[in-house]
Amino acid sequence: MDTGKNIVLKLEHLTIKFGGLIAVNDFCLEIEKGELVGLIGPNGAGKTTVFNIVTGQYEPTSGTVLLEGRDITGWRPHLIAASGIARTFQNVRLFTGMSVLDNVLVSQHLRLRSPFLSAALHLPDYAREERHVRAKAMDLLERLELTPFAKELAGNLPYGQQRRLEIARALSTNPKLLLLDEPAAGMNPEETTRLMRFICRIRDEFSLTIFLIEHDMRLVMGICERIRVIDYGISIAEGVPDEIRRDSRVIAAYLGEGGE
C-alpha cells in the first residue's frame, strides 16, 4: 500500500464492454484526499460510464474499484453510497414529487437506525431520530442557501436551484468522495462562475474529495488541480490544466486530426 499518500479512490485497469463495444478500456486513476480532479473528453468518450462503474450502476468487465483501500467493485449502488461515494447526474434527477427538504432527507435513510416497526407505529425512539435528522437536513439547507425553498416541491424549483439541490442531496449522504457529472450544463457564464466558487467552498467546508466531468473548459481549467482526458474509452492525457491545454493529442481529440 502507498504510505504517506492518502488515496481516497483508486481505479485499477477498469474495462467495460457492451457487446462488441469497449466503452472504457484499461482505465487507471488515483485520487488523493482533498483533490479536485476533472475528467474530460469528447461526447461519447465514456466519462459517465466511468462514473457509473464507480457508483455501482455498472459492473466492470474487469478491473477493480478501491475506496480507501477497500475493494468495492460490483457492490450494489446503495451500499456504495453508504460507504461514502455520492454523485449528481448529467441531466438532473431529483425526486420531483417531493419537497426540497424531503429530497435531502432521503439521503439520510441509509443511516437510519430505528427498525421499520417503530417508524410505522411512530414510537418515541423513531420520533427522536426523525427530529434529529430533520434538524440536520435543515442545517444543510441553510449552509447551501436553500432554506427558503425547503417546503417547495423539488420539481418546481428554477433550474439553477435544482442543480444546487442535487448537490445538497448528495452531500446529505455524508460522502468522502463527490462525483459531479457536468455540474455546469445549461448554465450561463455568470452562473458558472458562481458554481466554481460554490464547488471550491463545499470542498473545504465538507472536507471532500471531488471528481468531476465537465465540458465547460473555463470551469475545468479554473478549478481542477489535475485533469484526465479520455477518448473512445482510452486515457490519452493527464496533467495540470496548463499541460492539458497544450497537449497535441487532446487538441486532436477535440478538434479532429489536422488536415481533414
Next chain:
Amino acid sequence: MGKHFFAALRRHLNTFLTLMLVGLLFLALRWANTRLDDFTLRILRTGAVYIVAAVSYNLINGITGQFSLGPNGFMALGGYVVALLMLPVPQKQFVWFLEPLIWPLNSFSFASTWYFFGLSLLLAGLMGAFGAFLVGIPSFRLRGDYLAIATFGFGEIIFVLANNLIPLTNGPLGMKGIPELASVYWCFGWAVIATLVVSNIANSSYGRAMKAVRDDEVAAEAMGVNVFQAKMLAFVVSGFFAGVAGGLLVPLITTISPTLFTFTMTFNLLIIIVLGGLGSITGSVITAFSFAIASEVLRAVESPMNIGPIHIPGIAGMRMVVFSALLVLLMIFYRRGIFGQFELSWDWIRSLLTKAAGEEVRKKWTRGKTSS
C-alpha cells in the same frame, strides 16, 4: 405538574388531537350502532372495509409507484383464513356435503368471541403479507412493470385454486353461515389502524425512501436507498392490510365464494385510489367511503325507470357504467385525482386557522384605522 402536562400537550399536540378525533369517532359509532338500521350500518361497515383495502393499496401503487393488480388475491387469502377459522364445526359438516373438509379444519373452529376473531384477522393479515412476500421476491428483482403481470396472475391463480380445491374451499359453492362478527367497531377500528399506520409509514424515513423509488429509482439507489427493500416493505404491509380487509369482508356478508374476490374487486379499488389521487391517503379514505355509499345509492339506476314517455328496463351493472364514466371524466379534467397528492393534516388545519386569524386581525386593524 400542570405546567408539565401542558408542555407535553404542546409537544405532542398532533397525537392528542388524533386521539381526540378517534375518541369522537368511537362515540359517533356508538350512537350509530344503537340508532341506525341494519341496512345503513352495513353500508357504513362496507365503507370502512374499503378504507382498509384502498389505503393499503395506495401504499404500493401511489406512494411507492409500483403498479400492483393483486389486492383481490390477498383479500381472498385473508377471507378464506377467517371463514375457515370462524365457521362453526356443525356448519362445516353441513356445508361440505360433496367432499369432506380436510383435517384438522373439519374438527376445529374458533369460538365466536372477540379475541378469537381478532386473532383470526391477524392470521388473515399475515397470510396476505406472506402472499405478497412470495410474489414480491421474483417481481422486484426486475425493473419495470413485471409486478402488474405477476400480481394479476397471482389473483387468477387464487381464483382457480378457490374454485378447485374443494376439500379446502368448497369450490364454487363457497361457505355460508359464517358468524356475523364484523361489527362497526371492528371495521372502523381497522380502518383507523390502517390509515394511521400507512400515514405514519408514508411520513417516515421509510416512506420517503418509497417515494424516492417512485420518483426516480436510479437516483434513489445512488443516494443509498435499498430499492428492493423499500418496495418489499411497502408491498408486504399492503398485503397485510389487504388480507385483513378480506378477513373483515367475509364475516360482514356472512358468506364466501370465489366470485367475491374476482378482478372486479381490484378494479374497484383501482378506481378508488385513482379518483382519490394516487399517493394521497386522505383521498383514498374519503373516496373509499364515498364509493361504498355511492354503490348503494346508485342502485337506483339499475331499477326500471320511466323518463317521460321512455321506459327503461332495469339493467344490472349500470352502476359500473356510471363509475367508469366518472373515471373517464376525471381523467380528462382532474388527471391527478380529486385530492392530487394533498394530505389533510393537523399542521395544515393549523396553518389555515392561523391564516384566518391573521386575516381577522388585519381586518380589525384596517377598520380601526379608517374609523380613527
